[in-house]
Amino acid sequence: MSQIDNSGRGRNEGHVDEMSCLQYLEGLLERPRALEFSAHTEQCSDCRALLRALERESKLLSFALREQEESVPARLLAGPARERTPWGWIVSFGLAASGAYWVWTSIIDPWQAQLAQAGFGGSDLLSTVFIQSALWKGWDTMWTMVQALAVISLGLVGFLLLRRTLRRWNTIALMMTVIVAALALPLGVSAIECHKANTNYTLPADRVVHDDLLVSGQTVRIDGTVDGDLFIFGQNLTVNGHVTGDVISAGSMLTISGTVDGNVRASLGVLNIHGKVGKNVMGFTGTLLAESQSEIGWGAILYAGDATMDGRIGRGITGRMGHASLDGFVGGDVSIKANDSFDVGPHAQLLGKVQYTGPSQPAVAAGARLSNPIDVNIEAKTSNPDYIFSGMSLWHKLLFWGASFIFGLVLLFIAPGFFNETVQTADRFGVSLGVGALVMIATPVLACIACFTVVGLGIGISTALLYLIALYGSKVFFAAWLGRGIFNWGRSKAGTAGPSEQQSFRTVTASGAMVGHLALGLVILYAVRIVPYVGFWLAVMAVVWGFGAMSITLFSRMRHGAAAI
Amino acid sequence: MKVREKLGQYDSSRPFQAWLYKVAANHCWDMLRRRRIRQDLETEGVEEMPLEHPDPSQLDQLLEQRSSQDMREALAKLPSRSRMALVLRYYTEMSYDEIAESLGLRRNFVGVVLLRARHQLREALAGQANSQGAAAGRGQ
Numbered sequence: 250m251s252q253i254d255n256s257g258r259g260r261n262e263g264h265v266d267e268m269s270c271l272q273y274l275e276g277l278l279e280r281p282r283a284l285e286f287s288a289h290t291e292q293c294s295d296c297r298a299l300l301r302a303l304e305r306e307s308k309l310l311s312f313a314l315r316e317q318e319e320s321v322p323a324r325l326l327a328g329p330a331r332e333r334t335p336w337g338w339i340v341s342f343g344l345a346a347s348g349a350y351w352v353w354t355s356i357i358d359p360w361q362a363q364l365a366q367a368g369f370g371g372s373d374l375l376s377t378v379f380i381q382s383a384l385w386k387g388w389d390t391m392w393t394m395v396q397a398l399a400v401i402s403l404g405l406v407g408f409l410l411l412r413r414t415l416r417r418w419n420t421i422a423l424m425m426t427v428i429v430a431a432l433a434l435p436l437g438v439s440a441i442e443c444h445k446a447n448t449n450y451t452l453p454a455d456r457v458v459h460d461d462l463l464v465s466g467q468t469v470r471i472d473g474t475v476d477g478d479l480f481i482f483g484q485n486l487t488v489n490g491h492v493t494g495d496v497i498s499a500g501s502m503l504t505i506s507g508t509v510d511g512n513v514r515a516s517l518g519v520l521n522i523h524g525k526v527g528k529n530v531m532g533f534t535g536t537l538l539a540e541s542q543s544e545i546g547w548g549a550i551l552y553a554g555d556a557t558m559d560g561r562i563g564r565g566i567t568g569r570m571g572h573a574s575l576d577g578f579v580g581g582d583v584s585i586k587a588n589d590s591f592d593v594g595p596h597a598q599l600l601g602k603v604q605y606t607g608p609s610q611p612a613v614a615a616g617a618r619l620s621n622p623i624d625v626n627i628e629a630k631t632s633n634p635d636y637i638f639s640g641m642s643l644w645h646k647l648l649f650w651g652a653s654f655i656f657g658l659v660l661l662f663i664a665p666g667f668f669n670e671t672v673q674t675a676d677r678f679g680v681s682l683g684v685g686a687l688v689m690i691a692t693p694v695l696a697c698i699a700c701f702t703v704v705g706l707g708i709g710i711s712t713a714l715l716y717l718i719a720l721y722g723s724k725v726f727f728a729a730w731l732g733r734g735i736f737n738w739g740r741s742k743a744g745t746a747g748p749s750e751q752q753s754f755r756t757v758t759a760s761g762a763m764v765g766h767l768a769l770g771l772v773i774l775y776a777v778r779i780v781p782y783v784g785f786w787l788a789v790m791a792v793v794w795g796f797g798a799m800s801i802t803l804f805s806r807m808r809h810g811a812a813a814i
Numbered sequence: 815m816k817v818r819e820k821l822g823q824y825d826s827s828r829p830f831q832a833w834l835y836k837v838a839a840n841h842c843w844d845m846l847r848r849r850r851i852r853q854d855l856e857t858e859g860v861e862e863m864p865l866e867h868p869d870p871s872q873l874d875q876l877l878e879q880r881s882s883q884d885m886r887e888a889l890a891k892l893p894s895r896s897r898m899a900l901v902l903r904y905y906t907e908m909s910y911d912e913i914a915e916s917l918g919l920r921r922n923f924v925g926v927v928l929l930r931a932r933h934q935l936r937e938a939l940a941g942q943a944n945s946q947g948a949a950a951g952r953g954q
Contacts, residue, residue, distance in 0.1 A: 268929055
């Protein structure tokens with residue numbers, strides 16, 4: 250628009266136009282044009298006068314506007330401040346705190362007390378589980394390695410984040426980490442005798458193994474003596490001999506007819522005890538049968554479908570079962586939660602307190618000798634519609650919602666980039682579900698395999714722990730995806746979404762909006778979970794879906810290097 | 815309502831009125847944007863803009879003895895989008911790019927909008943002068 254009119258018409262005759270003057274004053278003219286303009290105004294008094302007048306007008310305008318500055322009335326500032334109280338956050342954090350408190354007081358604390366009753370002792374759960382070797386004899390030596398692995402993992406994460414700036418050193422760092430990990434890995438598991446039989450394995454009665462023994466096979470029979478721990482896996486497993494350490498077992502059926510001086514820890518279809526266990530029995534079994542001649546020196550922690558305990562148990566019993574039956578001697582307290590029923594037989598002799606929670610009254614035979622009356626707590630089955638829609642159930646769901654929400658918030662604010670990317674990846678429905686199913690199955694299998702290799706016990710356990718955390722987190726990603734989809738759908742219906750957003754929901758969402766999406770998605774997820782059967786499978790699908798999206802995102806980032814988290 | 819919502823974002827070190835104008839303008843432009851008529855309104859009559867050299871002496875005479883109060887009263891009489899453009903430029907000292915973004919305009923139209931606003935301001939000032947002159951005449 251800048252032009253010097255030499256046409257000789259009207260007021261523009263040989264002068265610059267007003268727009269050009271303004272642009273010159275604002276310093277917006279390009280240099281050649283500005284020089285031309287400047288040269289002209291030096292010679293043209295009329296244009297100089299116009300420039301001065303326009304400049305004066307600008308100054309007057311600025312002055313008039315600035316002169317009117319005034320402070321904001323305090324009442325205006327004070328009013329909205331009250332309205333901006335973040336009630337949503339307060340309620341969410343309150344629920345989360347209540348959830349954490351409830352989980353501790355209702356689950357962890359009672360279990361801790363029950364563990365102590367059962368003879369596991371310990372000042373806290375961690376020391377019981379890890380330090381005092383209740384679950385794993387090798388934890389004492391393993392603990393140092395777990396700490397080392399934790400440090401190494403943190404280092405890896407750090408290097409992953411700094412990969413862009415430390416690209417050249419990344420390979421070196423990874424190699425060093427692997428070397429350090431290899432050096433730190435357990436030496437304790439190296440002294441072990443291993444046998445893998447395709448069909449049958451028998452340790453003869455006259456044979457003594459002076460190391461730990463690891464055996465796997467279709468049918469395994471230990472008639473001899475193992476002077477150490479026995480790791481035994483297979484379909485039909487029998488211990489007729491003597492084990493001076495612990496028995497750790499997984500498989501279809503384990504029968505203990507001999508003597509185990511230590512603990513028995515098993516995950517089996519059937520655990521049948523005829524003989525003697527010096528310390529504790531911890532079992533995740535379909536059926537537990539402790540026959541009348543059996544003897545457990547300390548206590549029993551059980552998670553069983555059907556548990557029949559007719560033998561002698563030196564200390565207490567803690568467990569959750571479908572059906573539980575006691576018809577022997579129990580020296581300590583009994584705490585049982587049964588989904589179906591609880592029977593006390595005529596030969597039962599229970600010296601401690603008996604606490605029972607279940608859907609119906611326990612059946613106590615006439616001859617049973619109880620030092621204390623049974624403390625019965627009738628509780629409806631969780632699949633019962635009356636329970637599902639009860640206030641307590643809904644309250645629990647609200648607390649679980651709060652816990653999930655706070656978990657999601659932590660994830661979102663620690664790694665917003667990863668969170669957003671995972672939610673976007675969840676758009677790929679089929680791939681997410683497929684990869685999710687694959688990784689969910691493969692990870693625990695690989696973790697188990699790693700546990701049985703010389704270098705992999707720590708890695709296997711660490712992987713298992715991370716796997717559990719990831720399982721919990723996967724529904725958070727799915728919920729955020731679901732919430733975002735609903736928000737965007739609502740906006741498109743209302744006509745407020747832009748065309749690009751209507752075409753695709755794959756837009757990066759701000760953290761504030763994502764919080765809202767997360768909250769809404771979790772509400773829907775927990776509400777759907779209430780629906781019997783269908784709700785369960787939908788929840789499983791949500792977990793698989795989210796797990797898949799998370800796995801794809803992680804894999805993608807590991808391949809291409811971490812961008813901003 | 816909009817002002818109350820946005821008050822929490824107000825920086826007390828900045829002029830309140832400019833901020834107020836900006837909030838109001840943004841709100842108005844949001845509404846216009848939704849109706850998809852913003853650009854039409856802004857660019858209408860661009861071709862009719864006078865591309866001429868005004869008489870500097872007349873402009874000087876118009877600005878002579880105009881107080882800040884007169885200027886503010888004249889500003890108040892302007893159409894809202896013209897007033898907003900002047901406030902953003904000469905009060906908040908936004909660049910043309912920022913004004914374009916703030917008002918949802920194409921960058922090339924900012925100068926036109928500002929020039930048109932100045933013309934309207936001069937008309938308002940002239941109207942004030944005429945009415946003041948008439949009042950003075952009646953007083954005598």
